[in-house]
Amino acid sequence: MSEIGGERVPDTKDDGGSTEPSRAVTAWTQGLLCVAIVAGGVIVGGLLHDPEPELTTTPVSPTSSALPQPAEYSYVTPTATYPTQIPGCTTVEPPGPGGLFSFLGVDEFGYDNPAYPWFSGPKAVAMSRALHEALPGGITLEAAPEGESLFFEPILDPSGDSDKSAEFGGSTTAHATLRRGNQEGWMSVSVRQSTAPIPPCVAGELDERRLLADGTTVDTHDTWSESSGVRTLSRSATAYVPDGSTVTAYVAHTLDGNDSSGTVPMTIDELVALVTAPGVRVTAPVPPGTPDVPK
Known part of the structure; x- marks a missing residue:
């Protein structure tokens, strides 16, 4: 066993x-x-056997890098008071809805646009000279290319359609950066021919309406606006001349939102003198010998 x-x-x-x-x-x-x-x-x-990573290591938490949100854009203007009285206005209409207007033009004809026979290269030269001569003392223009040195530019056509361009007024515009003492500003002057009646006085759009001896009506406005906290002081004058010229001059001085020491480098009376200068009117004759615009 x-x-x-x-x-x-x-x-x-x-x-x-x-x-x-x-x-x-x-x-x-x-x-x-x-x-x-x-x-x-x-x-x-x-x-x-190779161990499974998730069983032997601590899971890695996903990290999220959130992109910073862009600052919200804001645009603020003074609140219009209504009802109100405006010097020089018999009646004052209530303010309308605010809004922005943009216009894209295509310079197809240059200074020889057949839709505007009153305007030409020599006419632009003559108007620019008259505008420079009408500037008040103490104003200097920053050195800049011709198109930015207060020289009138061609009238733009939207998409080359002259009829449609006429609906927008057919403005020629000159603009420049200017300085007076320690104050710097930006100026824009536009001239157009119009047969439309003088617009009514609207609360918030003008401070005074002046009726001059030659029948010219001038509206002035001294105001401000703020874009995302940056304040811009501005002054403007618009002349409605009996010959059909509408001339607008706008000058602004940009300030930091926390700074209130700056001023607009031109007064209202100086702007009135600028827009009523005889040489910047639509019907002003071109002096003999005035050259064409530089090519």
Whole structure:
């Protein structure tokens, strides 16, 4: 008898006298062998297996870099008082809805636009000279290219349509940066021919209406506006001349929102004198010998 794993089993011999294990012993041994193989496989598999990253490392939290929000744009103008009285106005109409107007022009004809026979290259030269001569003392213009040195530019056509351009008034405009003492400003002067009646007085759009001896009506405005906290002081004068000329001069001085020490470098009376200068009118004759605009 033999004892294996606490169990006694009988020994058997074949006819040749050799000893062979019984079926029970063989089954037992194979069972132990399978257990050993399985256990070994688990150990080897554990050594060779790559661990899953998410099971062995701390998850990385996604980072978000939010883009800074752009500052909100704001545009503020003085609140119009109504009802009100305006010097020189018999009646005053209430303010209308505010808004911005943009105009895109295409310079197709240059100074020889057939829709405006009153305007030409020599006429632009003559008007520009008259405008410079009408500037008050102490005003100097910043050095700039011709188109930015208070020189009248061509009348623009929207998309080359002369009829449509006439609806917008057909203005020629001169602009420049100017200085007076320690004050700097920006000036724009426009001239157009119009048969429209003089517009009514509207609250918030003018401070005074002047009727001159030659029948010219001049509206003046001294005001301010703020764009995103930056304040701009401005003054303007518009002359409605009996010959059909409408001349507008605008001067502004830009200030920091926290600064109130600056002033507009031209007075209202100086602007009135500028827009009523005879040489900047539509019907003003071109002096003999006036050259054409530089090519």
